[in-house]
Every structure is written in structure tokens, then in C-alpha cells.
Amino acid sequence: MSASSKHQDNETTVFRLYIADETPNSARAMANLKLICQEHLQGHYRLEVVDILQEPLRALSDGVLVTPTLIRPLPLPVLKIVGDMSEPATVLQALGLEGGPE
Numbered sequence: 001m002s003a004s005s006k007h008q009d010n011e012t013t014v015f016r017l018y019i020a021d022e023t024p025n026s027a028r029a030m031a032n033l034k035l036i037c038q039e040h041l042q043g044h045y046r047l048e049v050v051d052i053l054q055e056p057l058r059a060l061s062d063g064v065l066v067t068p069t070l071i072r073p074l075p076l077p078v079l080k081i082v083g084d085m086s087e088p089a090t091v092l093q094a095l096g097l098e099g100g101p102e
Contacts, residue, residue, distance in 0.1 A: 013037075013045040013095075014074040020067040021053050025084045029068035032085035040097050 017033060019026035030049065037045045052059040052067055062071055063080075072079040072095060085091050 011044060011075060013041055013072065015045060015047045016062070016071045016073060017047065017049050018052055018059050018062070018064045018067050018069040018071070019049060021051060023067075026068050028084040028086060029070070032088070032091075033070060036085065036088055036091055040092060 015033065015037070017029060019029065033047065037047065050058055052064065064071075066082055068082070068084060070081045070085065072081075079095060081091060081094050
């Protein structure tokens with residue numbers, strides 16, 4: 001088990017989820033991400049939701065061209081995932097939180 005790929009108990013993971021209004025994909029992405037965070041980060045995360053229709057320049061500054069897009073700016077390295085987060089194992093692996101059942 002590599003310490004660099006596992007979440008540290010005192011570390012807060014920051015997520016920025018870019019959505020487009022209240023589309024079905026956006027709603028699924030929010031629900032799926034919240035469930036993943038609750039199960040695997042147990043309160044050690046901060047989720048910011050950004051609607052690109054309300055803040056288009058912010059999306060452009062982060063290089064977001066499609067929604068839903070998840071950016072994890074902290075901890076480094078910055079990671080980006082596109083999609084509705086419907087495959088938890090894939091999302092966990094992409095975020096470096098994989099490790100299987102405890």
C-alpha cells in the first residue's frame with residue numbers, strides 16, 4: 001500500500017464539479033460524486049459546484065469544455081475527470097483513492 005496513492009486521514013481533498021444547469025447528467029454526476037466522497041473520504045473533502053451557464057469565464061479559465069467535468073485541484077497533482085461519475089471504481093482509480101473494500 002503506497003502512502004502517495006492513499007488518502008491521508010487529515011488531508012482535505014478539494015473538488016470542483018462543473019455542470020450545465022440542472023441537466024440529468026449534471027444531477028447524476030453530483031449524486032455519484034457525493035456518494036463516493038461520503039464512502040471513501042468520510043468528511044475530509046470540500047465540494048464546490050460551478051454552473052458554467054452562470055460562470056462561463058471560470059470554466060474557460062480551468063479549461064472546461066464539456067460538462068460534467070470534475071477537477072481535483074488539491075491535493076496535487078491536479079486531476080480532471082469528464083462524465084457523470086457513474087462507475088465508482090473508475091473514478092476512485094482516477095482520483096488515486098482505489099484500494100478496494102476495507
